[in-house]
Amino acid sequence: MDPKDVEVPPLKDLTIDNITENVHAINSRCEDPRFKYILERIVTHLHDFAREIRLSFSEWEEGIKFLIEVGQISSATRNEYILLSDVLGLSILVDSIDHPKPPASTDGTVLGPFHTHDAELAAHGANITHDADGQPCLILCTVKDMAGNPIEDVKIDIWETDSHGFYDVQRPGRIEPDGRAVLQSAADGSFWFKAIVPVPYTIPDDGPVGKLLKIMKRHAYRPSHMHFMFEKPGYDHLVTSLFLRGDPYETSDAVFGVKESLLTDLGTVNPEQEKTYDVKEGSKLIKYDFVLVTEQETRELREKNAMQAMQNLGLRMKIYHGLPVPDVD
């Protein structure tokens, strides 16, 4: 770029006190108002943070090293940045902002770093795990709308760990998906499958995020849960999990994902269910009725919440492609 084309004030002699406004000035030519707003807030928070803590050079160096490590340990089967976002409470916050839930609908929770896109479409009743050590569990669910009508043909992604607390992708030499499947809801909104009783497990703590947890004297456990993701055009994407009530980590989930409404009591199948669903005697049972919200309702609620939050912050904003940007007109 020709320096003559730079239409910002001369950048020279930048100090603790004037650096922020000058970085904003040179970033102000970005043509996407949302991106510009986001970067403006990133720069402000980053600089305020450094000023407030009087960030030292050696701490900055340590931080740079940490961020590189988090990136470099990440791979196709491990996302350490999602993990970092999870343990800092950002993931659950983003889910709450992006997927606001009316009272009668099913709450969302953190996606976590272990969802994959290669799970096979399974028939109702399929056994989604090959782990012979797991405690057999029958899962009987429905998916309905806010008015109680069944929703057909919802794509439901399900994933859980094996009985030792590892997702398939954490096992070296993984060839095909295990402990995961995709189902489609029937005309009456039902879907059911066989799996194993979820167990508590530690998030991967052999990397930089694990080191961070140790320094903070935090454990790395997640309470027993099974992941569910619901997709159907016209309905808001629902990323959620069911948790087993009474788990020792129920109130100290390392990634802040537990919600009262997502706790389920682990039951035991009765003789009739044994026969109907062809499961072993004594199999455990999880039953849950999920409620989806339409995309439109969610969008309206999200935008209403956003404008309310902006107003509370004293900011004059408008909605641009569904998200707030400064109202500069």
Added chain:
Amino acid sequence: MDPKDVEVPPLKDLTIDNITENVHAINSRCEDPRFKYILERIVTHLHDFAREIRLSFSEWEEGIKFLIEVGQISSATRNEYILLSDVLGLSILVDSIDHPKPPASTDGTVLGPFHTHDAELAAHGANITHDADGQPCLILCTVKDMAGNPIEDVKIDIWETDSHGFYDVQRPGRIEPDGRAVLQSAADGSFWFKAIVPVPYTIPDDGPVGKLLKIMKRHAYRPSHMHFMFEKPGYDHLVTSLFLRGDPYETSDAVFGVKESLLTDLGTVNPEQEKTYDVKEGSKLIKYDFVLVTEQETRELREKNAMQAMQNLGLRMKIYHGLPVPDVD
């Protein structure tokens, strides 16, 4: 860790409004008061940022992807996170905070990602570059203390690009250092060497940071400069650069490093200098007198500035190992 040992309030049903205090609560058991304070501020800023912009899930995903890319393109010879810190103005801010300068001393500026630790110790008068295309330049300097006394035996690290704007580490197949050296100041504080006239260059813009600059409609140029780093026990570490006055990018440095006090006029050697220093006729000349501050003066100034800043922010703090932490006694 036994969940019974978790002495924080139950973490459940976390919302946009209460997630931050709960993350603080579980992080509060960290035993290092400085680390605890830093993480508390990181979490606060991260959450405030997400709340203020109403961060969407897809933006969060994009952000995670970007941070991983920045980590993964980094290597032993490329530090994309330093580059990111540089273009966001964080690096110059940290330098200003950590190395406050009394008026009569030499200003610091950004380290940048191209310093290495393998430069060879060179004798005064050495030619530090093998680039035959560069314009020869004689550099005559001194290093003194605030009272004007010469400082002997200062270790001076020097690095610059070749005439095409590339540091040695950016060239594939680099075997040994080029365009860099370490010198030691003489008894009279002088040090001198032969190099080439610095040229403007673009910071590496083929990675994620380059993409970011493009979206912000910013150029990636740094004005012509030569890096200097000074080390001697008892003196504050000085990381700085000399810039050539009149460079087309003098007022729009991509990394905000230019300071009026570090601009030098490129001269031409006179016949006497030609003979004295054994340089070609018409060689260019850079002269500069550096002034170092003692470690003690810097520490006192840094702590005074820190306490003043904390007071301005209305925070009750104390100094712990030279850096502020909350005063909770």
